[in-house]
Amino acid sequence: MSALRRLMRDRSAMLGLAIIVALVAVAVFATPLATFPQDVTTYHPPNRLLPPGPKFWFGTDRMGGDIYSRLLFGARITILIAVVATSVAVLIGVPVGLVAGYYTNRVSDLLMRVSDVFLAVPQIVLAIAIAQTLGPAIQNVILALSVTYWPFWARLVYAETRSLRNEVFIEAAVALGASPLRVMALHVLPSIASSVIVRTTIGMGGTILVAAALGFLGLGPPPPTPEWGRMIAESRAFLPQAWWYAAAPGIAILLVVMGFNLLGDGLRDVLDPRLRRGGDAG
Amino acid sequence: MQAELLSVRDLSVSFATEGGVARVLDAVSLTLRAGEIMGLVGESGCGKTTLARSILGALPPNAQVRGTALSFAGQDLLTLDPRVVADRVRGRAITFVPQDPFSAFNPLFTVGDQVTELLRWKSPDRRPGEYFYPRARRRADRGRALAMLRAVHLADPPRLLTKYPHELSGGQRQRVMIAMALLPEPKLVIADEPTTALDVTIQAQILKLLRTLANEHGASVLFTTHDLGTAWEICDRVTVMYAGQTLETAPIEAFVRRPMVPYTRLLLESLPSRNAALQGIPGDVPSLVSPPSGCRFHPRCPQASDACRAEHPAVSEQSAGHYVRCHHPQLTAVEAAAV
Amino acid sequence: MRLIAMIARRCLWMPPTLLGLVLLVFAISHVIPSDPARVMAGENAPPEQVAALREKYGLDRPLPVQFVRYVADVARGNMGISLFTQRPVADDLLARLPATLELALYAIVIAVLAGVPLGVIAALRRNSLLDHVVRVVTVAGLAMAAFWLAILLQLLFSMWLGLTPVQGRIDGWGPDPITGFYTLDAALRGDWATLGQALRYLALPTLTLALPAMATIVRFTRAGVLNVMSSNFVFYQAAMGIPRRRVVWKYILRSALIGTLTQIGLIFGNLIAGAVVVETVFDWPGLGSFAVSSILQSDYNAIMSFTLFIGVVFILVNLMVDVAQAVLDPRGR
Numbered sequence: 001m002s003a004l005r006r007l008m009r010d011r012s013a014m015l016g017l018a019i020i021v022a023l024v025a026v027a028v029f030a031t032p033l034a035t036f037p038q039d040v041t042t043y044h045p046p047n048r049l050l051p052p053g054p055k056f057w058f059g060t061d062r063m064g065g066d067i068y069s070r071l072l073f074g075a076r077i078t079i080l081i082a083v084v085a086t087s088v089a090v091l092i093g094v095p096v097g098l099v100a101g102y103y104t105n106r107v108s109d110l111l112m113r114v115s116d117v118f119l120a121v122p123q124i125v126l127a128i129a130i131a132q133t134l135g136p137a138i139q140n141v142i143l144a145l146s147v148t149y150w151p152f153w154a155r156l157v158y159a160e161t162r163s164l165r166n167e168v169f170i171e172a173a174v175a176l177g178a179s180p181l182r183v184m185a186l187h188v189l190p191s192i193a194s195s196v197i198v199r200t201t202i203g204m205g206g207t208i209l210v211a212a213a214l215g216f217l218g219l220g221p222p223p224p225t226p227e228w229g230r231m232i233a234e235s236r237a238f239l240p241q242a243w244w245y246a247a248a249p250g251i252a253i254l255l256v257v258m259g260f261n262l263l264g265d266g267l268r269d270v271l272d273p274r275l276r277r278g279g280d281a282g
Numbered sequence: 283m284q285a286e287l288l289s290v291r292d293l294s295v296s297f298a299t300e301g302g303v304a305r306v307l308d309a310v311s312l313t314l315r316a317g318e319i320m321g322l323v324g325e326s327g328c329g330k331t332t333l334a335r336s337i338l339g340a341l342p343p344n345a346q347v348r349g350t351a352l353s354f355a356g357q358d359l360l361t362l363d364p365r366v367v368a369d370r371v372r373g374r375a376i377t378f379v380p381q382d383p384f385s386a387f388n389p390l391f392t393v394g395d396q397v398t399e400l401l402r403w404k405s406p407d408r409r410p411g412e413y414f415y416p417r418a419r420r421r422a423d424r425g426r427a428l429a430m431l432r433a434v435h436l437a438d439p440p441r442l443l444t445k446y447p448h449e450l451s452g453g454q455r456q457r458v459m460i461a462m463a464l465l466p467e468p469k470l471v472i473a474d475e476p477t478t479a480l481d482v483t484i485q486a487q488i489l490k491l492l493r494t495l496a497n498e499h500g501a502s503v504l505f506t507t508h509d510l511g512t513a514w515e516i517c518d519r520v521t522v523m524y525a526g527q528t529l530e531t532a533p534i535e536a537f538v539r540r541p542m543v544p545y546t547r548l549l550l551e552s553l554p555s556r557n558a559a560l561q562g563i564p565g566d567v568p569s570l571v572s573p574p575s576g577c578r579f580h581p582r583c584p585q586a587s588d589a590c591r592a593e594h595p596a597v598s599e600q601s602a603g604h605y606v607r608c609h610h611p612q613l614t615a616v617e618a619a620a621v
Numbered sequence: 622m623r624l625i626a627m628i629a630r631r632c633l634w635m636p637p638t639l640l641g642l643v644l645l646v647f648a649i650s651h652v653i654p655s656d657p658a659r660v661m662a663g664e665n666a667p668p669e670q671v672a673a674l675r676e677k678y679g680l681d682r683p684l685p686v687q688f689v690r691y692v693a694d695v696a697r698g699n700m701g702i703s704l705f706t707q708r709p710v711a712d713d714l715l716a717r718l719p720a721t722l723e724l725a726l727y728a729i730v731i732a733v734l735a736g737v738p739l740g741v742i743a744a745l746r747r748n749s750l751l752d753h754v755v756r757v758v759t760v761a762g763l764a765m766a767a768f769w770l771a772i773l774l775q776l777l778f779s780m781w782l783g784l785t786p787v788q789g790r791i792d793g794w795g796p797d798p799i800t801g802f803y804t805l806d807a808a809l810r811g812d813w814a815t816l817g818q819a820l821r822y823l824a825l826p827t828l829t830l831a832l833p834a835m836a837t838i839v840r841f842t843r844a845g846v847l848n849v850m851s852s853n854f855v856f857y858q859a860a861m862g863i864p865r866r867r868v869v870w871k872y873i874l875r876s877a878l879i880g881t882l883t884q885i886g887l888i889f890g891n892l893i894a895g896a897v898v899v900e901t902v903f904d905w906p907g908l909g910s911f912a913v914s915s916i917l918q919s920d921y922n923a924i925m926s927f928t929l930f931i932g933v934v935f936i937l938v939n940l941m942v943d944v945a946q947a948v949l950d951p952r953g954r
Contacts, residue, residue, distance in 0.1 A: 012760075117641035120939075121932040122890040124897065125912075129649050129928045132916055209766055213898055216768050217916055232769055236902070239772070240780035250769035258764035265760075340860040372862030380860075385853035389952055390875050403863055446951045462861075 006270050013266020019259025027075040034069035041224050049242045059244035062234060063224070067248050070226035074249070077138065077227050078256065081211045082204050085145035090200060092146070093153025098184045100154065101161025112158060115151035123148045124210050131219040138221040141214055145207055156199065160192045194271035202264035205257040212253055228253055287469060287502050288314040288337065293349035295329075295336055302571040306332045308526045308578070311597050311607075314502055316469070319493060321513035321534075322506040323549075324523035327567060330506040333523070334472050337504070338378055339367050355469060369411070373404045377463040379473035379492075379505075383455035387447035393458060394443030397427050397465075404466040430461040434491060453484045460492055464499055471496060473505035477512060489515045510553065514538065519603065522546050525568050525578040527594060532604040542600055542611035545579050577609070585610040627947055631940055640692070642932045647691050650925040652684065661921040695929065701922035705915070710926040713911060719801025720790060721900070721907030725892050727804075727823060728830035732888070736835040737881070740842025741874060747847065755839060762836035768898035771829045775902060778825055785825045788904035791818055826903045830895050834888050841884050845877035852876075879950050886939050893931060 007013055031037050035057065044064035052059045058067040100111040118126065127144040134140035161184075164170055173187050214220045215229025223230070228249040235245035295307040307329050314320050322330045335341050337352065339359060352359045355375065359367060380386040387396060401423040402408075402415045431439035434457040447455060456476065463471050473492065477485040493516040496503045507513055513520050514534065521531040522545065530543040541547050548563045565582035568574050574581050580590040589595075589609045597605050651657045658675035659666070666674075675681055678701075679690055694700070700710040743755040779787040786792070796806040796815050804823065807816035849855060850873060858868045893909075900909035908927065915923035 113637065113641060116638055117645055120638055120642050120936050121928060122894045122935065124894040125928055125931050126645075128897075128912065128916065129646070129924060130653075132919075132921075132924050133649055133653050205764065210894075212766050213768060213894070216766070216898060217901075217913055219916065229766070229768075232766070232772065236772065240776050243776060246769070246772050246776070250766065250773070253766050253769065254761065254764050257766075258760060261760055261764055335860070338860050340856065368862045368864070372860065374862065378857070378860040380853065380857055382853060386857040388854040388858075388872050388876070390879070390950065391872070399858075399863060399867075400861060404861065448952055 003270050007266055010266040010269065012262045013269075016259045016262025016264075016266065019255055020263060023075055023079065023256050023259065026072050027079050030069075030072040030076060034066075034072045036066040036069045037073070039065035039069050040073045040226055043224075049238060049245070051242075052244050058248040059242070061231065061245055062238060065224075065226075067231075067245065070231070071228070071248055071252055074226040074228045074231070074252070075256075077221060077225060078208055078211070078253075081138065081142055081145065082207045085142045085149060085211070086200060086204055086207050088142070088146035089149035089203075090153055090196070093150035094157050094196065096150070097154040097157025098161055098188060101158040102165065102180060102184055102188070111154065115154045115158075118148060118151035119155065123152075124213055127210060127214060128217065128219060131214055136219055136222045138225070141211055141220050144214070145210060149203070149207065152203075153196075157192060157196070160195060161188050164188055164191055194267075198264055198268040198271060201260055201267055205260035205264070208253065208257055208260070285316045286313055287316045287355060288312070288504070289351065289353045290333075290337070291350040291352075293333070293336060293347070293352060295332055295341065295348075296346045297342070298344055298346075299571065304570040305573060306526050306570055307336065308573070309594060310523075310526070310528050312521055312528060312531065314470070314504060317497070317500055317502055318518040319496060319503040319505070319516055321517035321520045322504060322523065323508070323510060323513050323520055324506075325508060325567060327525075327570070328523040329526040330508075330523050331474055332526075334474050334504065334506050337470075338376060338472055339364070339372055340378075369403075373400070374466045375468055376470045376472060377466055377468040379456075379459050379463045379471060379476045381475040382479045383452065383459045384447065384479070386459065387455065389447055392444055392446055393450070397443065397458070397462060398423070400462055401427060401465060406467045426465060427461070430465050431458070433495060434458070434461045436461075452480050453488065456480060456488055457491070460488070460495065464495055464501065467499065468501050471501050471503045471505075473503060475506055475508070478507070478509075485512070486515060492516065510538075510550070522549065525573060526570060527578050528607060529579070530604075530606045530608070536601070536604050542604070542606050543608045544583050544585050544610070544612070577607075585612070624947055628944055631943060635936060635940065638936060639933065642936070643692055643695055643929065644688070646925050646929045646932070647688055649928075650921065651680070651687055651691070700926035700929070703915075703920055703923045705918045705920045705923070710923050713923065714908065714926065714930050717906060717908050717911050720905060721896055721909060723802045723804065724823070724826055724830060724900075724905065724907060725889075725896060727827045728834060728892060729888070731827065731831040732834035732838055735831075736838030737842050737874075737878070739835075740839040740881075741846050741869070741877065743839065744843045744846035744850065744877075745869065755843070759836040759839050762832055763840075765833070766898075767829065767833060767895040768902060770832065771826075771899045771902040774825055774829055786822050790822050790906055791815070792822075795819070826899055826905050829899045829903075830892055833895060834892055837884065837888050837891070838881060841881045842877050845880035846873055848880070849873050849876040875949075879946065882942065882946055882949070885942050889938050890935065893935070 026033060035055075042065075044060075047056070047060050047064035048062055050056055050060040050064075056066045056068065058071065061067055061070070096111055096115075100108040123145075126148045130144040130147060131140055134143065170183060170187055173183050178187075211220065212227075212229035212232075215227040216233045218230070218233065220227045220230055231249040232246055235242060235249075238245055290310060290312040292309045292311060293307055294305065294309055296303050296305045298304075310329070310333055312320075312333070322333065324330045332341070336347065337354075337359075341347065347360070349360055354371070359371065362371075387393065398420075405419065405423045405426070407419050407422060427443070428439045431442060436442055436454060436457050442450070442454070442458075450458070456479075460476075463473075471492075476492065477488050480488060489512065492503065492505075503516075505517075517534050519531060519533050520537045522529050522537075522543070524545050530537070530541065530546050532541070537546070538550065541550060545563075552562050554560060563582060568578055568581070575591055576593045577583075577586075577590045577595065580586040583590065587609060595607050595609050597607055598611075599605050600611055656671075658671050658678070658680045661678070662671045662674050679687060682690075698711050700714070702708070703710045703713055706713060739755060743752045746752055775787060778784045791803060795803045796810055796812055796819075799806045799809055803819035804816060807813070807819055855868060855873060858872065859865070896907065897909035897912055899905070900907045901913045904910065908931070912924060912927045914920075915927065
């Protein structure tokens with residue numbers, strides 16, 4: 001498939017893919033890779049706030065835990081939140097958008113009005129409200145993120161379905177007697193698939209950032225869970241001396257989000273020619 | 283015999299593409315005289331648009347241009363300073379009428395804004411290198427513009443200038459384009475398929491308008507088309523191209539009644555006529571990345587020989603004003619085609 | 622005329638959306654929790670206090686009745702009492718609005734003034750060194766957590782280099798308020814010393830907010846310019862020999878700007894999201910830090926009211942953006 005080959009030639013996209021693969025690998029193999037896997041739950045106050053060295057590669061935190069090891073286990077949290085929240089949002093939002101876009105009745109209008117209400121507020125603000133109501137726990141973070149993310153997908157798919165409705169191949173399918181479900185699933189969905197794939201990838205990065213912000217504000221999984229955002233929040237009290245305490249989780253977030261963004265950009269260049277920037281042909 | 287205005291000799295243009303280097307123009311030759319209207323005819327992809335753009339000097343930066351000469355009004359455009367070409371030649375001595383008048387206008391500015399912009403830089407009253415737009419010249423140019431808009435048969439020119447491009451009809455837009463092409467008082471107007479995007483009912487009107495005005499202003503016209511009927515409408519002479527090569531140039535009568543190159547004959551015979559069955563030319567248009575050697579039509583030509591495979595023939599004059607590039611030119615009368 | 626009709630139509634759209642927003646916030650605050658009174662009173666409140674709250678806010682009434690009362694309250698501007706400050710939340714919000722507004726406006730202006738030309742130049746010099754650097758930096762900038770960037774900048778410029786103050790909005794009292802904008806008020810009063818101070822305190826928070834916004838603007842402007850560059854009207858003007866510089870800065874820029882304007886809604890949303898954490902890091906006394914401190918104190922009314930307030934602001938901003946777009950793009954009318 002030439003699209004896949006073109007993607008493989010895109011060096012930054014491949015770099016992004018490598019980062020994501022590394023992230024998954026780190027999360028899966030956190031136990032063997034970590035130098036002090038027990039530091040996820042146990043405390044060693046004598047070791048607190050040590051700078052990076054041969055024993056503690058990224059230094060230690062305020063509880064004496066090895067930051068490197070905690071970071072590795074934090075990758076599991078990050079992936080879990082990102083994947084589940086994004087999946088739920090897509091699995092709810094895409095069908096809603098398809099149905100709302102395909103039909104033009106009051107239900108369709110209502111669905112979009114509801115989406116608009118959710119989208120009227122920046123995602124993090126609403127997520128804060130929901131997470132605050134439910135309490136700090138990982139499932140509440142996932143819930144808050146999913147609930148505030150699905151309307152974005154609904155709107156997106158709605159717009160694309162609406163514009164596709166007038167395409168000839170849809171009219172042809174309908175004329176040939178295809179049921180609405182069939183048209184939506186077999187004709188509309190494949191056409192918008194590439195757009196959904198691109199935005200899902202980029203959306204993962206965004207979800208991670210919002211999740212980290214929630215963690216930073218104290219609304220994420222409670223200690224001792226090594227969530228990256230919370231680790232940065234904890235580090236604030238010990239700056240500027242314990243700079244490694246803030247640097248390590250921040251760089252981790254940066255790398256991971258960048259990985260998703262690079263891959264997403266590469267996918268967009270390859271899959272969705274409409275969004276391609278500028279022409280090269282003579 | 284009128285004076286020679288434009289002479290293209292052995293012009294070759296290639297582009298780097300994903301599949302390789304496409305040799306879009308191969309040693310193309312063409313002459314145009316002052317005051318004449320020449321049609322550049324050929325199928326899609328034959329290079330006629332590229333040739334038109336080469337003369338204008340409006341090729342993309344990744345184009346590679348090689349040629350013996352591209353002389354216009356006595357100056358070689360290939361060697362002239364590009365800044366001079368941009369300032370004095372393009373839009374002034376040589377102007378352009380685009381294929382799609384809708385997309386050629388910027389949708390965010392009024393028609394008047396865009397005409398004014400053109401006249402600011404290309405009005406005959408402008409002194410070379412002048413940057414500012416003095417009020418006196420502005421007024422004179424406005425009068426000029428209004429007169430020209432009336433000449434292209436547009437109603438209420440002052441009101442038209444205040445409109446946005448999407449508020450005009452296709453025919454109106456193309457008339458404005460023609461007006462803009464003639465306002466700088468050019469010697470040559472290059473029109474790239476000027477009627478393809480228009481309704482059939484106004485195509486003839488626009489073409490006749492173009493001819494009338496060109497004759498009035500003493501400008502030559504080089505226009506590209508894939509439709510021989512359009513060429514028949516207003517051309518004095520016609521050049522036919524195939525796969526990046528020029529094959530035959532002749533006065534319109536001779537071209538249609540007494541073509542000498544096999545490709546031209548086949549092209550004319552393939553035009554739908556009431557008497558005969560629909561007849562195409564067997565074979566496919568070749569790839570420009572790996573084209574056939576020599577004369578690029580030889581794989582599909584009934585008269586092909588080894589000489590044809592070996593090299594693309596030089597220009598030879600068969601009779602007055604009738605030039606061919608063929609190893610086997612034949613003088614045959616064509617069945618009266620429904621042109 | 623058509624423009625006014627369009628604005629009117631959009632304004633008619635607002636009340637249902639606003640109502641929906643109120644309903645949403647109501648659902649989160651009153652419907653989701655099993656005992657809203659307990660949540661509002663806080664986890665450590667004694668039962669009598671919880672009962673008193675329940676009585677006071679009518680939380681034992683049926684939900685529709687509660688909702689109607691809630692809507693009526695909000696419409697009157699009554700957003701409840703902050704459990705922490707014991708003042709009406711509405712007062713707190715209004716008092717803190719100018720601080721956030723000042724920050725946001727400076728950030729957007731810087732982002733636009735720096736970002737748009739950079740995006741244009743990057744597009745014009747496509748695939749040059751500058752273009753590559755710009756692309757890498759913007760990708761990295763957009764992958765950074767805003768709160769982390771804030772901490773980094775604070776570490777670098779305030780703690781290590783000592784160039785800017787670590788936290789706060791001003792040292793001591795600000796200028797006597799006219800608009801609530803310290804810089805504007807100081808300038809209006811000719812108090813240059815205070816103006817300088819206010820700017821010094823503004824520098825880092827503004828930069829932290831501006832950089833991600835700038836990254837987005839650069840990306841979209843670059844893409845917009847590249848897109849427009851391949852359009853027919855650009856070709857036409859080039860074919861007719863109109864000077865390139867003029868074509869770029871007058872015609873291409875306009876088209877690209879319109880494209881970027883559609884993103885202002887997105888950028889503004891990110892700005893608000895960023896403001897929440899940035900104000901926390903720099904202890905900037907605006908709406909964002911208000912929200913965060915309310916979270917920390919479980920000041921329920923405050924958080925919900927903040928959500929509603931931001932929602933309303935956001936809806937208004939989007940309306941203004943749509944109007945601006947219609948004004949600038951004649952095709953929409």
